[in-house]
Amino acid sequence: MxxxxxxxxxxxxxxxxxxxxxxxxxxxxxxxxxxxxxxxxxxxxxxxxxxxxxxxxxxxxxxxxxxxxxxxxxxxxxxxxxxxxxxxxxxxxxxxxxxxxxxxxxxxxxxxxxxxxxxxxEWAGFTGVSADEPAASLAMPGDNAVPERWRPALREVVSRLARGDFDGLARDGVLAPVGHPSHTMVRGGLEAYPDRLVDLPEDWWRWSDLASADHGPGRYAVVLSLWTAGQSPSRLSLEADIDDRGADDVRVQVIGAHVL
Incomplete structure (x- = not known):
């Protein structure tokens, strides 16, 4: 696959x-x-x-x-x-x-x-997050934190998401094109969450995980817990792929955003 x-x-x-x-x-x-x-x-x-x-x-x-x-x-x-x-x-x-x-x-x-x-x-009894107030965080520290050299690129992507720069991220190839279901899902999920997304703190990487992806050498799957104005961290998580081409060439592709 x-x-x-x-x-x-x-x-x-x-x-x-x-x-x-x-x-x-x-x-x-x-x-x-x-x-x-x-x-x-x-x-x-x-x-x-x-x-x-x-x-x-x-x-x-x-x-x-x-x-x-x-x-x-x-x-x-x-x-x-x-x-x-x-x-x-x-x-x-x-x-x-x-x-x-x-x-x-x-x-x-x-x-x-x-x-x-x-x-x-197992489908019975599932309930959603209340739209009235943010729920308590369920985020846990990750087992395999992202490397330090990837962190500036990931921090910048999250900062742009917090500013609502979805169209710009799509133009840069970080997010799926506008109109693509993946773009709609990421944007809709972040905008509908009952708390405002904010920039990542200094030690955000502790709540990150990575694994090798099935895309060939240098490709990795990353999951990040996200911070909001009222939750640190929140129940929101960001899924992304990393294409590490060596030196300073680290490319991020946002795959999804979900509530834990």
Whole structure:
């Protein structure tokens, strides 16, 4: 697989976020279902679609099953994710095709089918973050902190996110292009959080983790806890890929933003 788990969860999040906001045009076409076909598949639940509750993301990150699609090169994958409504998990699921697009390899999730699914017991009882006040932090120090030479680049990216420079980050290739589901998911998630994002403190790196990514030499997956005006750190986390080309050439690509 040529992409990391955070990328997969981010791509799924873009689709779910667009659907729950009624923005079908963001996730239809481009080799998947048309808007009309998607509406037909969602009959009975389309008006009740909701974003995933926060706890479900961790469950998906651990249990999402990806199946390689025969005859595709580069290899594409498919997975089935639940549709969520105001009553919880529905018995309808989205079949998503995961495709790498663009020169920077942003992961795109395309809806290629809507099908019946069995409810999973672990889905019951998930609740979201209150929109009235920030919740207590659940962030924990990381096991494998990011190297010192990466920290200035990551700090600058977070600073620009805190200033709301989403379009500028997209132009610089740090964030997916405007209109891409991943861009919408990251921007929507940060703007909807019930507390204001702020710059990282001096010792932020203690709440970071990294792992080797499946993109070849010099590529790494990074998870950072983020700080807000009322939480230090907050329940927000940022997922990014690092492309370390040596010397001072360290490139950051934001993959997703989620609530722990």
């Amino acid at each position: 040529a992409y990391s788990r955070p990328e997969v969860v981010s791509a799924v999040g873009g689709v779910i976020g667009a659907l729950s906001a009624g923005e079908l045009s963001l996730v239809t076409g481009r080799g998947g279902l048309s808007a009309e076909q998607l509406r037909d598949g969602l009959v009975g639940v389309e008006d009740r679609l909701r974003p995933y509750p926060d706890a479900l993301w961790s469950w998906l990150d651990e249990h999402l099953v990806l199946v390689a699609v025969e005859g595709t090169s580069p290899v594409e994958h498919e997975t089935v994710v639940p549709v969520w409504t105001d009553e919880g998990a529905a018995r309808r699921g989205l079949r998503l095709r995961l495709v790498s697009v663009g020169t920077r390899g942003f992961l795109d999730a395309r809806i290629v089918g809507v099908e019946d699914v069995d409810r999973v017991p």
